[in-house]
Amino acid sequence: MKTCLIVDDSRMIRRVAGRIVKDMGFNTTDAANGQEALDACQMDMPDAILLDWNMPVMDGYGFLKALRKERGGDKPVVMFCTSERDISKITDALAAGANEYIMKPFDSAIIQSKFQLAGLL
Template structure:
């Protein structure tokens, strides 16, 4: 079974994402900030990470840079999930190592298509 780590400081977004991902047959874990997410990934890497941009403690971009510099043998796919829609944000996310980008609010079809693009749906 595929696994996903949902990283967002909003409990509501995590709950919505969990519901969608579970209907797509993913095992879902959650983290409320980038630091918690990094610890979770290093302990047990998921297949894919649904990552928020703006979070306390460690932002999504800082998390992505830390993940890239980690000793993980295989890096999980990363789908940035945010309200930021400027080209500069998208470019920064891709340059930092994101595989895809999805805008909030998202629905099942949108998320599923992004997961297909990264090879996981």
């Protein structure tokens, strides 16, 4: 079974996204910030990562850059799932290795379509 790490400082977002991704057949884990997510990836690299941008300790962009330097860090499909709408930040995220960009608020149809586009389903 494929795995998805959900990284967001909002417990509510982690729960909602987790339910959506579980319904698509994934095992899920979560992290409240980029450092927790990096630690989790160093222990067990997931197949997919839903990633918020603005978080304490380490933001999503910092996490993405660190992830892509890790052994196996090129493998997960990373989808920013954020309210960050600055086009330069979106461009930076894609250049740093993000595969997709989902704007909040999101629903199951949006996440499912992005997972299909990325070849996860």
